[in-house]
Amino acid sequence: MSDCDAEAAAPDDWLDIARVLAVARSEVDTRSRRREAQGHHADEELQTHWLCDAAWPRIEYAQFNRIEEGVVGADWLWWFLDAGGECFGILIQAKKLRGRPGHRTIDLAYPDGTRGQMRRLFAAANHFDVPAGYILYCGDHRQRADLACVAHDPPTCPRSVRASVSVLSALAASTVLSLAIDHQRGQLAIDAYRRSVPLEDMVRPAPHPVFDLNLRVAGPDLREFLLQPQNGARGVAKRFFTVISEIRKGQFTARHVESLSRSGDAVFNELPADAGHFGLPYFDHVLRGLRRSLPDYVTRLIQPAAEPPPAGLDGIVVVHL
Secondary structure (H helix, E strand, O other): OOOOOOOOOOOHHHHHHHHHHHHHHHHHHHHHHHHHHOOOOOOHHHHHHHHHHHHOOOEEEEEOOOOOOOOOOOEEEEEEEOOOOOEEEEEEEEEEOEEEOOEEEOOOOOOOOOOHHHHHHHHHHHHHOOOEEEEEEOOOHHHOOOOOOOOOOOOOOHHHHHOOEEEEEHHHHHHHHHHOOHHHHHHHHHHHHHHOEEHHHHOOOEOOOOOOOOHHHOOHHHHHHHHOOEOHHHHHHHHHHHHHHHHHHOOOOOOOOOEEEOOOOEOOOEEEOOOOOOOOOHHHHHHOOEEOOOOHHHHHHHOOOOOOOOOOOOEEEEEEO
């Protein structure tokens, strides 16, 4: 069953947080339309505040003073925390879909086509030992009827309604940017939109198997994760990983690869080292964010009298699944 379709039959303990995120997404759309009607624009930072405020208390968040503004961009560390204590973290920058039908843009190559901000995002994600990603603010679906998902056309596509606030893997963003050669620049925003996952879909169960090219060298625990339905933090991680795995299938056939090991609190400590065309081992990049427990510093930073935040971090978000 496609994610564009209605909610699949599954345990319904995820429905509450999905509804909360849907209400928050609707609030962002409403406020953005109101500002535009008054001749103003809602930037990414403002929309992030609206989203988190509308989803509180299922979303807890803290915003920090920008000490290095213009150096690392607006990096927010998101953690999806489930009732069992497992969590999945992503370092996220916000981007806004701009333009009009036939002339859509999204600035993934900032500044001036150099990708400097993207490189710094990957470096910061390495520091926090989580994957890198973007949250896309795409606007009300009625304002982007020219954009279709891969399965349905707007305005009747349920996914198009949900997609006004979406999550895009930075590895997927880097790939679509690389494919957007000069005569395909207009395709960049469309491809980024299609590769993103609506935020409220991220918290749904991930029931479908992922037949990754490196499945044959995966250990038993990792194979079970990829092939069996997943809920909670593991479901979020699997949905995030699936997009990257699908891109990997479109690259050259996988060669024999070694495994890499990681220590600490990660759920998976042995992962295929294949990098494909991504330039880094994509299993490790994503699944290092899947932890058995929330890092101690997250709880400390989210408190009202929080300690000073790490340099370059603009905010932290905890989504209670």
